[in-house]
Amino acid sequence: MAPTDAGYLNFMPDRTPLFCCEKLTKNFGGLKAVDGVDLQVSEGAILGLIGPNGAGKTTLFNLISGVYPLDAGGFSLRGENLTGLPPHKIKKKGISRTFQQSRLILNLSVYDNLFIGMLEGFHSWFGDSLLFRSRFKKELKKAIEKANQLLSQFNPELAGKGFLPVSEISQIDRRRLEICRALATKPALLLLDEPSAGMSPEESSELMVDLRRIREDEYRQLSIILVEHDMAVIEDITDRVIALNYGKKIAEGTFEEVSQNEELKEAYLGR
Secondary structure, X not given: OOOOOOOOOOOOOOOOEEEEEEEEEEEEOOEEEEEEEEEEEEOOOEEEEEOOOOOOHHHHHHHHOOOOOOOEEEEEEOOEEOOOOOHHHHHHHOEEEOOOOXXXXXXXXHHHHHHHHOHHHOOOOOOHHHHOHHHHHXXXXXXXXXXXXXXXXXXXXXXXXXXXXXXXXXXXXXXXXHHHHHHOOOOOEEEEEOOOOOOOXXXXXXXXXXXXXXXXXXXOOOEEEEEOXXXXXXXXXXXXXXXXXXXXXXXXXXXXXXXXXXXXXXHOOOO
C-alpha cells in the first residue's frame, strides 16, 4: 500500500511528490529510533534532514534504503510501494545513497570504485575476459567512457584521476567519488548522509557547487534528501527542511522557519 495519508504537508502543491513515506517506525529494544515519521519529496527538490546526534537521521536512511526492516509504516517511489524490499531491489527501483562512513576501497583505483556502482549495467563476467576478449574489451571501453562522463559532469578535474588509487586522492575527491558511484545507476532519489563530513567550510562549498552542476545538466529531475550538520550547507542548497529529535519530526518548512523552532534550538543549537 503506497502512503496516501491526506494529512501530509503539501509543501509543493504545483509538483507531484516523487517519494512519500508514512509513519516510518523503528525500535531497538525499548528505544524508538524513528517514531512515526512522514515526509514527501517532489521531483527535482532537495530536502534537508537535520537534528542532533541520535535524532534518527541515519536510521531513517537505513529504513528507506532497506538496510533495516521497518517495524511500522511504509514508503513509495513514483507511487510504487517499496516497503519490505531488500536494498538491491530498492536501488534498482531508483533510490541510491551514500554513507556517513566511507565505503570506498582505498587500494583500488577511482575507476574500480566507480565500476562497483555500475555493476548492474555490465553484461560480461570474469570468464569473458579470457574467452571473449573482444566483447569484454568493448564493454570495458564503454564503461570507462561512462565513468569519465560521470566524473567530468561532477567535477572536471576528477576525470583525470581515474587510474589513481583512492588512497592518493583528497578527502573532497573521495566524497565526490562516493556521490558519483551513487549516481551511476541514474537514481530518481539520492540519499546523501553527511557528504561534507571531515571537510573544511571551503571544501563543503565546493562540493555543493558540484551538486548544483550535475543537477543543471543530466540530473535536472534528481531529488535529494540531505543529512547534514553544516547549517550553512542546509541553508544554501535545500528547498525544504525537516528537523528530527528523539526519532520524531519536530519541525518542517523553509530553513528560516525551521531554524526558529524552539525545540530545535534547545536540542540542536544548544539553546
